[in-house]
Amino acid sequence: MNRNRRRTRLKTAIGVLLTAIMLFPVYWMLNVSLTRDQDMRKSPPDLLPLHGTLSGYRAVLDEQLPYLGTSFVIGLGTVVLTVVLSAPAGYALAKLRPRGGGILGFVLLAAQMIPGIIMAMGFYAIYLQLGLLQSVPGLIVADSTLSVPFGVLIFTAFMSGIPGELLQAARTDGAGPMRTFWSIVLPISRNAVVTVSLFAFLWSWSDFVFASTLVNGGGHEPITLGIYHYIGNNNQQWNAIMATAVVASLPAAAILVLAQRYVAAGVTAGAVKD
């Protein structure tokens, strides 16, 4: 008994150590964001922010707030577009057995395999002609291409689990397909909506490829470009760069803390189910 307990304690200790090693870069980002300018080039660097400064964060507030705002708007837009498009599609593929649904599923799978840089070039060519470069709606549409196929996949997997009797009962009560979807299927699928929304937001928040090709240089640049320009123009003030990075990571951290199980569900569902 005692020996057993000692052994689990040892395992916990090893687990904590492995996690610490893995998360060291994250700690380092935090540490550098709090380091004073004059200590930045110190060799060896300080392992703890003993002479902590918030000047990096002050720089974020001064210069990066508009970028953060833009990212937020683009993220919300992507979430709405993704859910509106993929939830009905998931319902149809899971429950209505459309002829040709298999082909559509295959196309969605293939769509996830196209490298972002290829899509970016195609979008650039189209947007240039339509005058949509450097526009927020343009970037929302481009970012949604990352999340729509994933969304359909998650909704299909989730909605397949809804019992057919439930939908049958709704039909007996006189509900049409629209009403069944809206007042029964969608409320039951709340978890799937949360998962899809989380990933859609996170991916559009993190997007760099579309941002740097489609809105570069305009007035509507997201935070990823904010950091990128900051590094380019100013490779001395690493505390400010890392402070921006910390702030840009906050949505990911919040999502992990608040919705851990949705995240894990999304990762595995995206990989294993079809």
Added chain:
Amino acid sequence: MKQRTAWGFLAPVTVYLALFYAYPLYRNLDLSLRDYTVRSFVQGDAPFTGLANYRKVLADPTFAPALLHTAVFTAVCLVFQYAIGLALAVFFDQNFRLSATLRALFLVPWLLPLIVSASTWSWMLNTESGIVNAGLHAVGVGQVNWLTSPSWSLTSVIIANIWIGVPFNLVVLHSGLQSIPPSLYEAAAIDGANAWQRFWRVTFPLLRPVSAITLLLGLIYTLKVFDIIWIMTKGGPADSSTTFATWSYQLGFGNLLPAFGPGAAVGNLLVIAALVFGLVYVRAQRKQALS
């Protein structure tokens, strides 16, 4: 009637796929078959040149290194991500306090925006002021020019990318481990198998379908990695970390005078590679669904 309802629900996504996947892909194909300049781009009168862009790309001195780097980057990242992910999944599958919490924390690198991870690694690998060289110095290893020397740049971006990919492998393989019935381990233990034998004789073979999917998805994702390399090294110095993805971007957007045609051609070669592996993925999934 029922068919019409079903396709009514599918109509938005179908239109969306046509407008925002098929059409950009078609435009990209069109780009790769014409001789584009910035002016002809707007006016739409670029001359059709057939496969000239592809010939140009294949004859380019960057082609061979980019192919090699793409292959090395993909293979090395895949092997390490999978091996580390599997080892961690087996470790965290055991019952001990904080196991689930720690496993969740491992997701952080995967969730961070790539610009954040890439710039953090850039600073950690900085030659004079980076923590990595400081650590190496402490154990008596001399300075390494991680990002500025052609012999190390590819290694640097590989390290960063492995770090980002481990969580995905961990989570998926862990979920695979959980579907292995505990009774099999008990039976193996009764037969006198030690932990090592239990891993190789029970865990590893039973994990094969999940492993195959994980590796194939990893392959497709790694093939298209762009952000990390571009942000850390821009494919340099002197093309030493260029892959097809960064080369395509470099041609199309990295210069003052963009070469959209060749850029699109490189990109299309990448699409073909991704789709070939994608077909393998679909076949593997179908086989798994049948078995």
